[in-house]
Amino acid sequence: MSYDLSSEIILFLPLLSFLLLSIFGKRIKPEISGIIGTMVLSITAILAVYVAYGYFFEFGKVGGVYVKHIVTQFSWLRFNENLSIDMGIVLDPISVMMLIVISFVSAMVHLYSLSYMKGEDRFTMYYAYLSLFSFSMLGLVVAVNLFQMYMFWELVGISSFLLIGFYFTKPSAIAAAKKAFIVTRFADLGFLIGILMLSFGAKTLDFFVLIERLTVPGSPYIAAFTGTSFLGLSTLSWALLLVFAGGAGKSAMFPLHIWLPDAMEGPTPVSALIHAATMVVAGVFLVARLFPIFAISAPDALHIIAYVGAFTALFAAVIACTQTDIKRVLAYSTISQIAYMIFALGVAGWGEGKDEGFTASMFHLFTHAFFKALLFLGAGAVIHAVHSNEMKDMGGLRKSLPITHITFLLACLAIAGIPPFAGFFSKEAILSAAYQNNLPIFYVGVLTSGITAFYMFRLYFRIFWNKLAVHQAGHSHESHTWAMNIPLIILATGAVFAGLIPFGSFVSAQGNAVVLPFNLMFSVGPVLVGLLGITIAYVLYGKKSELPAKISDSVSILYRSAYHKFYIDEIYLFVTKHILFNLIGRPSAWFDKNVVNGIMINGSATSTVMLSGAIKKMQSGRLQTYAMFFLGGVLILAALLVIKFI
Amino acid sequence: MEQVPLTHVLILSSILFFLGIFGFFTRRNLITVLMSIELILNSVNINFVAFNRYLYPHQLEGVFFTLFIITIAAAEVSLAIAIIINLYRRFNTIDIDDTNTMKY
Numbered sequence: 001m002s003y004d005l006s007s008e009i010i011l012f013l014p015l016l017s018f019l020l021l022s023i024f025g026k027r028i029k030p031e032i033s034g035i036i037g038t039m040v041l042s043i044t045a046i047l048a049v050y051v052a053y054g055y056f057f058e059f060g061k062v063g064g065v066y067v068k069h070i071v072t073q074f075s076w077l078r079f080n081e082n083l084s085i086d087m088g089i090v091l092d093p094i095s096v097m098m099l100i101v102i103s104f105v106s107a108m109v110h111l112y113s114l115s116y117m118k119g120e121d122r123f124t125m126y127y128a129y130l131s132l133f134s135f136s137m138l139g140l141v142v143a144v145n146l147f148q149m150y151m152f153w154e155l156v157g158i159s160s161f162l163l164i165g166f167y168f169t170k171p172s173a174i175a176a177a178k179k180a181f182i183v184t185r186f187a188d189l190g191f192l193i194g195i196l197m198l199s200f201g202a203k204t205l206d207f208f209v210l211i212e213r214l215t216v217p218g219s220p221y222i223a224a225f226t227g228t229s230f231l232g233l234s235t236l237s238w239a240l241l242l243v244f245a246g247g248a249g250k251s252a253m254f255p256l257h258i259w260l261p262d263a264m265e266g267p268t269p270v271s272a273l274i275h276a277a278t279m280v281v282a283g284v285f286l287v288a289r290l291f292p293i294f295a296i297s298a299p300d301a302l303h304i305i306a307y308v309g310a311f312t313a314l315f316a317a318v319i320a321c322t323q324t325d326i327k328r329v330l331a332y333s334t335i336s337q338i339a340y341m342i343f344a345l346g347v348a349g350w351g352e353g354k355d356e357g358f359t360a361s362m363f364h365l366f367t368h369a370f371f372k373a374l375l376f377l378g379a380g381a382v383i384h385a386v387h388s389n390e391m392k393d394m395g396g397l398r399k400s401l402p403i404t405h406i407t408f409l410l411a412c413l414a415i416a417g418i419p420p421f422a423g424f425f426s427k428e429a430i431l432s433a434a435y436q437n438n439l440p441i442f443y444v445g446v447l448t449s450g451i452t453a454f455y456m457f458r459l460y461f462r463i464f465w466n467k468l469a470v471h472q473a474g475h476s477h478e479s480h481t482w483a484m485n486i487p488l489i490i491l492a493t494g495a496v497f498a499g500l501i502p503f504g505s506f507v508s509a510q511g512n513a514v515v516l517p518f519n520l521m522f523s524v525g526p527v528l529v530g531l532l533g534i535t536i537a538y539v540l541y542g543k544k545s546e547l548p549a550k551i552s553d554s555v556s557i558l559y560r561s562a563y564h565k566f567y568i569d570e571i572y573l574f575v576t577k578h579i580l581f582n583l584i585g586r587p588s589a590w591f592d593k594n595v596v597n598g599i600m601i602n603g604s605a606t607s608t609v610m611l612s613g614a615i616k617k618m619q620s621g622r623l624q625t626y627a628m629f630f631l632g633g634v635l636i637l638a639a640l641l642v643i644k645f646i
Numbered sequence: 647m648e649q650v651p652l653t654h655v656l657i658l659s660s661i662l663f664f665l666g667i668f669g670f671f672t673r674r675n676l677i678t679v680l681m682s683i684e685l686i687l688n689s690v691n692i693n694f695v696a697f698n699r700y701l702y703p704h705q706l707e708g709v710f711f712t713l714f715i716i717t718i719a720a721a722e723v724s725l726a727i728a729i730i731i732n733l734y735r736r737f738n739t740i741d742i743d744d745t746n747t748m749k750y
Contacts, residue, residue: 624742627670
């Protein structure tokens, strides 16, 4: 089978499965629908690997450089000669890499859900939504056109909304779904404005034409942008920052991160797929897609991105240390790790030796998908066993959940950056890129990495060691079937070995092979910091002790504000409820009620009624009265005629 | 032989016409109203014939029109009488003031 055909099948098979499951869902048995979904995604994953093999080893490389390969492209909506929205599929290193990640993790999650979601209501719809999500995410990464990406971007948002709100009888799930949708939608407004600005200046929406036109210094397209500036940033930088705002919304960067922890209300496999491995890295992917423009024409925008990323990384890591809901810990950990990728892109530049951050970021995206999905699926297995999300209901589970325990430990080691696990390589690459380009961010990165190790092992020790949770001791057991264990084992394999892939020779900003620097002396520091974090976690949480409580008491203000997520949600509530609602919402409501509704709508109705009341007296039903009017009319016409002829 | 001048004929038809109009507005009995309408039609007929005779004696259009109108008037009367009979069956009256349900 040709590679082009395979990549088309990759995209449309999940769509087909979505249509099948959602239209004929009522007639298909739940088990069958689950198997259909899993089969489809497994085929997709196999094809993705096949296409990736073909791209990386057979046809992708032209003259030693990976070039883009457009599989198909057609004009979908044409505005004028130059500007059209195209639909198509493009293969280039990052999209091929994303194809593998998405289809692979998605297949694992489909398989896992067979057992995890067994017996749930609307099981078929769950699989339909998962397929829809896979389709939209795959469409997003192969987009040839900024607007195509935007459309799939919104589709992804919709499927995320549907899946977060899957338990729609729970008020908290509905609230979380709405919050996620509104926050990301708000961010997408920035994205849309950014798209419009970019396309206005560059007269195209096509990614590659856009990049070509906006990276040649002194081209007329750039001149159109740099002519004006606002607050010290050129229009181009603003446009790119607005595009990034959309990415920040999806990738949960500060201050738009508030939806992601709440999104954990969805089923755990969904969190693993959407809110850890794939959708939330869409923002990273977006920046990576437009990276040449950022790096060449708007380095100031890239700096801002770097600082946003660095701040978010630290900020989310601190919050993660205090959370007690295991899924929320993982959620904040996700935010922190994505911020890692973002600031890795931010510190990268264009040209020889500077674009290492780009590769590092993509590398971390790749490895993170494995271990974070694994962590979530492991957490799901734990939740499945103890029927609670809270750490206090867990403890000492290593005996009863051996497979979960081992895989979870591997994932924790990977995320903590302990060699030779996957996270070590990608994290070192990021830190080394930061070290070369921006020292403050490097220190933030190292600090965050230590905190990451700490909170991950806090989680690990609290779940699997520590005291035995009393009321659970009797009946928590690994009741999971192969459907839950196999994904854990496969993902654990990925989390252990994914780092050994020579990633730099496949994915880089310019398509040429980049050797990620690997310096033993350099790695010692961050690894020691990570080990320190693990040690502290062991001392505090390895056994049941009073120490953690004492420490949190001694820094109670810091602890409490971190526990309450630094009151960001409250600030948002204050701003929306008190400022926006009171100052804008209430007056508009009053205006609507009294002016629009009162005067315009009811007023026009009342005047119509009054007028008709006045007129209807004329309709007496008396024939002769009508005839009188008729006669009057004739006389007037006659009079006019007479006047005219006189 | 001295002819009757055209004016006299027109005065006759006008008198007939306004008699018809007057009857139409003042009578309460539907039959009388119908008769008034016939008067109006006949005044028009007289006009047609008169104009034909006095102004275009070599043509016949006016006469033809008159014949048409008489035919149509006959049809119209039969229709109107049918309506009036139905009205009577329903309301037991043919007083025009009592049949005023045809409003709004």
